Amino acid sequence: MEQSLIGVSQNIQRIRALIDQVADTGLNTIIYGETGVGKELIVQCLYQKSNRVGKPFVKVNCAALPDTLLESEMFGYEQGAFTGADRRKRGKFEQAHGGVLFLDEIGDMSLPLQSKLLHVLQGGDFTPLGSERAVTTDTWVIAATNHELEEDMQKGEFREDLYYRLSTIKIYIEPLRNRTEDIPHLIEHYIKEYSSMFGDKKLQYPGKNTVAKMSTYRWPGNVRELQNVLKRIMILGEGEETIDDLLRTNIHPQSSPEFQAVGARPSIPVDLWGINGDKTPNLSSLSLKKVRKQALDRVEKEVISYVLEKTGWNRSKASKILNISYKTLLYKIKDLDIDQPPDVTD
Numbered sequence: 001m002e003q004s005l006i007g008v009s010q011n012i013q014r015i016r017a018l019i020d021q022v023a024d025t026g027l028n029t030i031i032y033g034e035t036g037v038g039k040e041l042i043v044q045c046l047y048q049k050s051n052r053v054g055k056p057f058v059k060v061n062c063a064a065l066p067d068t069l070l071e072s073e074m075f076g077y078e079q080g081a082f083t084g085a086d087r088r089k090r091g092k093f094e095q096a097h098g099g100v101l102f103l104d105e106i107g108d109m110s111l112p113l114q115s116k117l118l119h120v121l122q123g124g125d126f127t128p129l130g131s132e133r134a135v136t137t138d139t140w141v142i143a144a145t146n147h148e149l150e151e152d153m154q155k156g157e158f159r160e161d162l163y164y165r166l167s168t169i170k171i172y173i174e175p176l177r178n179r180t181e182d183i184p185h186l187i188e189h190y191i192k193e194y195s196s197m198f199g200d201k202k203l204q205y206p207g208k209n210t211v212a213k214m215s216t217y218r219w220p221g222n223v224r225e226l227q228n229v230l231k232r233i234m235i236l237g238e239g240e241e242t243i244d245d246l247l248r249t250n251i252h253p254q255s256s257p258e259f260q261a262v263g264a265r266p267s268i269p270v271d272l273w274g275i276n277g278d279k280t281p282n283l284s285s286l287s288l289k290k291v292r293k294q295a296l297d298r299v300e301k302e303v304i305s306y307v308l309e310k311t312g313w314n315r316s317k318a319s320k321i322l323n324i325s326y327k328t329l330l331y332k333i334k335d336l337d338i339d340q341p342p343d344v345t346d
Contacts, residue, residue: 011173033172039146076129103142
């Protein structure tokens with residue numbers, strides 16, 4: 001079944017045009033966007049419009065496997081290469097020969113594996129574990145990430161040469177809150193899809209008031225969250241739970257058990273003019289970009305400090321609540337100059 005991008009926003013229209021332009025080029029492509037915006041759908045659209053359609057489409061989730069398993073998954077191995085390797089196994093690169101290899105969550109790939117991936121992209125060949133024979137591959141590599149890879153490069157967490165090798169074509173899909181005009185079209189599309197999916201089951205459909213409220217909701221979980229809310233309405237109805245309550249339970253991390261454990265989110269006032277203690281801005285040096293960064297740093301510092309305080313400076317737990325990697329949290333603590341209380345020990 002051919003996939004299609006749903007929406008009328010300028011962002012979606014630009015992406016459709018870009019897909020038509022690059023689908024047959026085979027140029028390495030990277031797709032950016034928050035979790036849940038539909039990055040994999042764009043990959044499927046590229047594949048279906050390319051001259052590789054019908055050939056292998058292989059997906060690798062770079063965040064789902066530890067390095068040792070991910071390497072063998074991507075490049076394969078020979079019999080006897082390691083304990084338990086009782087037969088030869090083709091890696092994903094070899095399986096995707098002639099087709100598409102989709103590297104999901106590329107921003108979570110370790111630096112050593114990034115180096116090996118770069119070698120394949122540069123030379124078009126690789127050597128399976130335990131083998132002396134190089135394997136040549138003709139594979140269209142498409143990657144996706146919710147990371148800001150430019151920031152990761154500055155932190156030394158992503159190779160600059162790999163970034164430029166991967167990002168010949170860059171596609172950015174905006175979060176749903178920035179393209180609210182797409183929401184009614186998505187609701188209509190998924191109502192039709194779920195009506196067919198659930199068959200003879202008695203379904204309940206959202207009314208005009210519900211659709212109107214869904215169209216103005218910010219959807220922090222993006223399209224994936226909208227899908228889940230719509231399924232719940234269609235299967236269970238709203239019942240005693242109003243649409244306001246239903247959407248409220250889906251707002252940001254306070255609905256997660258981890259966040260409930262540390263208490264409600266703090267209120268964070270941001271005085272853009274008073275970031276540096278000034279009551280009025282100096283027009284000669286006013287920079288919107290600088291103000292934005294200072295405001296963001298202040299908000300991040302207050303949120304991270306709050307979560308660290310509530311978790312007793314348990315960085316592992318705090319990183320899970322904040323939905324960032326442990327390494328990123330340590331970087332933020334240092335970069336934002338967040339001081340550890342003297343009564344807390346590592």
